[in-house]
Amino acid sequence: MSDSSPVAEDSALFAEDLAEAADLDRSDPLAWARELFWAGAAEPPYLDGNSLGRLPKRSVRRLLQVVEEEWGRGLVRSWNRWMDLPTKVGDRLGEVLLGAGPGQVVVADSTSVNLYKLAAAALDSLPGRAVVVTDRANFPTDRYLLAGLTANRRLNLRLVEFDEVMGPTPEAVSTAVGEDTALVLLSHVDYRSGALVDMAGISTVVRDAGALALWDLSHSVGAVPVSLDDSRADLAAGCTYKYVNAGPGSPAFLYVSRHLQGRLRQPIWGWMGKQDPFAMEQPYTPREGIGSFLSGTPPILGLTLVEEGVELLAELGIERVRSKSLALTSHLIGLADRRLAPLGFQLATPRDAGRRGSQVTLRHPRARELCARLDGSGEVILDFRPPDRVRLGCAAPTTSFTDLARAVASLAGAAVELTSKDAG
Numbered sequence: 087m088s089d090s091s092p093v094a095e096d097s098a099l100f101a102e103d104l105a106e107a108a109d110l111d112r113s114d115p116l117a118w119a120r121e122l123f124w125a126g127a128a129e130p131p132y133l134d135g136n137s138l139g140r141l142p143k144r145s146v147r148r149l150l151q152v153v154e155e156e157w158g159r160g161l162v163r164s165w166n167r168w169m170d171l172p173t174k175v176g177d178r179l180g181e182v183l184l185g186a187g188p189g190q191v192v193v194a195d196s197t198s199v200n201l202y203k204l205a206a207a208a209l210d211s212l213p214g215r216a217v218v219v220t221d222r223a224n225f226p227t228d229r230y231l232l233a234g235l236t237a238n239r240r241l242n243l244r245l246v247e248f249d250e251v252m253g254p255t256p257e258a259v260s261t262a263v264g265e266d267t268a269l270v271l272l273s274h275v276d277y278r279s280g281a282l283v284d285m286a287g288i289s290t291v292v293r294d295a296g297a298l299a300l301w302d303l304s305h306s307v308g309a310v311p312v313s314l315d316d317s318r319a320d321l322a323a324g325c326t327y328k329y330v331n332a333g334p335g336s337p338a339f340l341y342v343s344r345h346l347q348g349r350l351r352q353p354i355w356g357w358m359g360k361q362d363p364f365a366m367e368q369p370y371t372p373r374e375g376i377g378s379f380l381s382g383t384p385p386i387l388g389l390t391l392v393e394e395g396v397e398l399l400a401e402l403g404i405e406r407v408r409s410k411s412l413a414l415t416s417h418l419i420g421l422a423d424r425r426l427a428p429l430g431f432q433l434a435t436p437r438d439a440g441r442r443g444s445q446v447t448l449r450h451p452r453a454r455e456l457c458a459r460l461d462g463s464g465e466v467i468l469d470f471r472p473p474d475r476v477r478l479g480c481a482a483p484t485t486s487f488t489d490l491a492r493a494v495a496s497l498a499g500a501a502v503e504l505t506s507k508d509a510g
């Protein structure tokens with residue numbers, strides 16, 4: 087006797103999805119990389135690597151070694167080795183993940199502080215221009231720090247509404263900038279929709295207007311190959327705790343294109359940005375080059391974890407990471423079309439793979455309740471962004487196709503339960 091109840095039908099579909107996912111996992115050339123990361127036994131699918139990346143096993147060993155040997159035994163003498171880490175790790179991050187030649191990246195401070203330093207330096211370099219442009223939907227910290235900077239300087243902040251799913255395009259940016267524009271701050275990959283924007287095209291539009299472009303790379307670094315030099319980007323910053331797996335609160339990075347380094351001066355004049363910090367003499371004379379964007383003592387433990395995260399990605403290869411990420415997000419969109427669209431979910435991420443970062447966002451009128459339910463049951467780890475978005479992060483080295491099938495089944499199950507609760 088066949089059981090044709092909706093529950094039995096759902097579990098048959100889920101079994102089908104799981105079998106398909108298992109095949110994809112077997113032929114995944116990057117499947118082995120999961121073993122490089124710490125994971126608990128019988129853990130739920132983790133689809134939130136776009137908030138906090140997983141812990142690489144080797145980072146634990148390296149951190150212990152730095153703590154015991156370099157700090158414990160070496161004590162203050164270890165500063166001989168530590169002093170150059172912000173520029174050394176910056177160069178390596180630039181080479182492996184950012185398409186940036188040496189001498190243009192440092193690892194220091196947080197993303198918020200770095201964006202502030204770069205935006206302030208840019209505004210000081212263009213005193214005759216009164217307008218700063220950003221995306222109305224940009225990440226809050228980006229908008230807030232621009233609001234503060236423009237309020238302090240009596241400048242105008244132009245919050246532009248771009249397409250909700252596709253984000254800013256060169257054409258749309260060209261209508262928002264003009265000869266009054268000093269700075270344009272945009273995200274390379276949007277934190278809500280996961281849209282990947284045309285960095286080279288937009289940088290050209292901004293440059294042609296005589297303004298400077300500042301990029302937030304938090305959702306692209308480590309997930310999408312970035313070509314700062316080739317895109318002729320001016321300035322960039324981003325975090326290392328998502329796809330670089332350097333841990334909560336790990337230091338961020340900033341990039342200043344070589345051609346701007348003599349022209350820009352950052353606002354936080356600390357001793358680490360000064361020539362010969364230990365000379366202790368009165369006047370502040372900035373260091374030559376990218377080192378002038380440093381301010382205070384480097385966070386050595388965090389820098390160590392950034393270095394490990396970058397080396398791990400160098401081993402995996404950012405192109406291989408990208409191609410698995412696209413396979414994951416394409417597969418997830420296919421599953422969402424089949425299993426979730428009939429339950430009221432709507433895709434809020436570009437379908438065009440070339441315009442996608444490493445996450446899939448779905449909208450549902452009851453997303454908040456659905457996510458709270460899944461949070462409570464612990465079946466899957468994903469996140470909710472108000473008012474109605476569910477984000478499913480697909481960090482390629484640590485996400486399997488089976489994780490995606492399980493997450494979709496959980497979302498579908500929660501949506502069906504909500505509806506039947508209402509009906510009952």
Ligand SMILES: Cc1ncc(COP(=O)(O)O)c(C=O)c1O
Pocket residue numbers: 137196197198199225227228273277302304305325338
């Ligand atoms: C796009 C973007 N910018 C900035 C940040 C956070 O900046 P900070 O590390 O300074 O808190 C985030 C955090 O998720 C982000 O997604």
